[in-house]
Every structure is written in C-alpha cells, then in structure tokens.
Amino acid sequence: MAKIVGGIGTSHVPSIGKAYDMGQQEEPDWKPVFDAYKPVQKWLAELKPDVAIVVYNDHGSSMFFDKYPTFAIGAAETYPIGDEGWGPRPLPDVPGNPDFSWHLAEELVYNEFDMTICQELSVEHGFLVPMNLCFPHEPSWPVKTVPIAINVIQHPLPTATRCYKLGQAIRQAVEACEDDLRVVIFGTGGMSHQLNGTRFGHLNTEFDNDFLDKIESDPIALTKLTHQDIMEDAGAEAVELIMWLTMRGALSDDLTRVHRNYYAPMTTGMGLIALEENA
Amino acid sequence: MATQRDKSKTIPGTTIFDGAESRKGYRINKFAMSFTKSENREAFTADEEAYMESWDLSDPERQFLRDRDYRGLIEECGGNIYMIMKLGTCTGHGLYHVGAQLRGQTFEEFMETRNASGAR
Numbered sequence A: 001m002a003k004i005v006g007g008i009g010t011s012h013v014p015s016i017g018k019a020y021d022m023g024q025q026e027e028p029d030w031k032p033v034f035d036a037y038k039p040v041q042k043w044l045a046e047l048k049p050d051v052a053i054v055v056y057n058d059h060g061s062s063m064f065f066d067k068y069p070t071f072a073i074g075a076a077e078t079y080p081i082g083d084e085g086w087g088p089r090p091l092p093d094v095p096g097n098p099d100f101s102w103h104l105a106e107e108l109v110y111n112e113f114d115m116t117i118c119q120e121l122s123v124e125h126g127f128l129v130p131m132n133l134c135f136p137h138e139p140s141w142p143v144k145t146v147p148i149a150i151n152v153i154q155h156p157l158p159t160a161t162r163c164y165k166l167g168q169a170i171r172q173a174v175e176a177c178e179d180d181l182r183v184v185i186f187g188t189g190g191m192s193h194q195l196n197g198t199r200f201g202h203l204n205t206e207f208d209n210d211f212l213d214k215i216e217s218d219p220i221a222l223t224k225l226t227h228q229d230i231m232e233d234a235g236a237e238a239v240e241l242i243m244w245l246t247m248r249g250a251l252s253d254d255l256t257r258v259h260r261n262y263y264a265p266m267t268t269g270m271g272l273i274a275l276e277e278n279a
Numbered sequence B: 001m002a003t004q005r006d007k008s009k010t011i012p013g014t015t016i017f018d019g020a021e022s023r024k025g026y027r028i029n030k031f032a033m034s035f036t037k038s039e040n041r042e043a044f045t046a047d048e049e050a051y052m053e054s055w056d057l058s059d060p061e062r063q064f065l066r067d068r069d070y071r072g073l074i075e076e077c078g079g080n081i082y083m084i085m086k087l088g089t090c091t092g093h094g095l096y097h098v099g100a101q102l103r104g105q106t107f108e109e110f111m112e113t114r115n116a117s118g119a120r
C-alpha cells in the first residue's frame, strides 16, 4: 500500500531560484535561506520517497486567465521546465508517474474533488523552487512527482477549509493505491507578502511564526481563516498559504517536526517546516 | 458559508485581483503573458510599437507600456503582478523596481526599508 511518510511546508519565492542558478548560495544575505534546506535534503535522502506530490500555483507559465482551473492535477510522463518570461531555468525536466496521477485523479473525483487533469504541463517557480531546494537533481531528479495546482491568484479562490479537505482526500487516495510507494507532500507559497498597491512589501513576521506553530499543532484553527483575514494581516499574496493546509490535511496528527526555519530578507516571509509521520 | 471577502472593507493600499480586475485587465495580461515565448520577447525588443500594434490594447495601456509605468498598468489597467513581471526581461525592470514605483519611492529608498537587501 502507498503511504504518506512526510510533509513539507515551504515558500517558493522565485528570486531564490534565480540566486541558486547564479550560484549565490554563499552570499551573506542569501546563505540563511540555502543553509535552512540542508537538513531537509539530508532527511529526505534518508526517508527515500518514491513520489513527491507538490501543491503549488501556476503564476502564468502553463496556465492563463482564459481558463484558470481551481484545482488541477498533472498526469504526464514528464514535466518540462516552463518559460515564465525569462527563459526556462537550467534544470532537468521533472519525471512524473502518470499511473499514480490517474489513480489519484480517479479517487479524488469520485470523492467529489473535481480536478482538471493535465496531460501536458510545464512547471514553474511555484513547483521548482521547493523541488530544487529539497532534492539533488543533477543529472536527474531522485523522485517522481505529481503536481497539484490550486488557484490562489484570481479570486474567488477555494477556501482554506476546502484546501485542507483536499489534503485529507489526497491521503485517502494515496492509501487506496496498492503499489508500495513512499510519498511526501509539499505545500508551497507565502508566507506574508504583498506585491501590489502602496502596501507592496508588507511583511508580518508574527503572523508567519504563528502560522508555522499552528500548521504543526493546530491546523484546524488555520482552516477558519478567511481570505480577508489572511490578506489583511499578512498581505494580499500571502493567501497562497492556504496551499500549506492541503499538505497538512494529508498528514496525520502523529508527527515529528524534523526542521523549521524562518527568514524575511526582502519582500516575502520565507518559511520552512518539515514533518515526519511517526507510524 | 463564511464570507471569504468583506467587500465593504477595503484593505488600505491593496488591490485584490478578482473577477472585476481580471476582466478589466484581460487585454494587458494576455499581452504580458505573450512574453513567455522567446520569439515574442524578440519581436518586442526589435520593434516595440509594431509588437504592441499587433495586440488588442487601449491607448492608455500602450502609453503606460511606453512609459514603463507599472503602477498605471497594475492599478489602472487591471494588470496582474505575475503577468506584468514577465515584461521585465525586455524592459530590464524587476520586481523591486516595480514595487518601488507602486510605493512611490525610488529603488534605493525602497531597498532601505528591507531587512537584508543583498537577497534580491
């Protein structure tokens, strides 16, 4: 039986990818970000997952507002590196597991989560920054992936509760798979940030640290936040954090926190938490 | 059903990208999305006016583009920040340049407000 062995909540700030590609890992203002992922890389190397489910949003790479799905799932053999407007990043294409994707899609749809199924999907910073920070990838990636894209950029967005329930349904769907697969799930995006208006650059460290506390110990409290609550406190684009609830909904409450970090150098609170299933 | 947005209560200095903004911004966002193809970036760089002419854009949208007025594109034309960012490879203006404009500051003034501005 397939099982979920761990979950990771992480920001997916695009400038981290650019800094990585430019080899700025040791620069003083960047070093704290890159160093924070080293224990997580080590943990994942020991955990040896077969599949990573990555919950992210497409910021205009493979998806546009002509038809922007609320919930979508990748079901491709390979996910090419997308061009977001500055050329594709120099990373190897990311392998998928279409059998497992279709299994998840079937379970989710029959469980009343009506996913858009994508057989061609290029992946972008929302997906790639977490992957590139957490896994070695030269010459190839050590895991297969299932991208799950959530609309967190064009309101109306799904509610925080709905995102959490999607996570619960993902857990059931994983456990209904007869293949022996070890699965990790990523919830990505945020933390506090705003990229429009005169409030551009708004950060809320207190909110972010409280979110990091509660994603571990009291996710139900976070599901009660409305989009308005999150946007008022943590900035309009911080609403991406609802994707962390999908990750958390897919985990049990019998967890060990392996790692946690927070750093807010520029315009986004960069958070990281890694949770391992005890059973 | 819990109300997700309190539309009677605007958040100061904040534009929420919702249906109204997405309808208003559809033209400019579709134009900006075209920059995800290298041949379109090359066409814009080769001849901006001709490239803009090949798209359905309003006169104010074209003028904001010429002026590199990102505040205008976002706050007045319904531009979505993630789409507008795609113009950056051709205009040479990244997120923090756009952000400084939105705040009504110079790039340097904006950088002063950050915790560790080397991580840019």
Ligand SMILES: [Fe+2]
Pocket (backbone or CB within 6 Å): A012, A057, A059, A126, A189, A190, A240
């Ligand atoms: Fe994002």
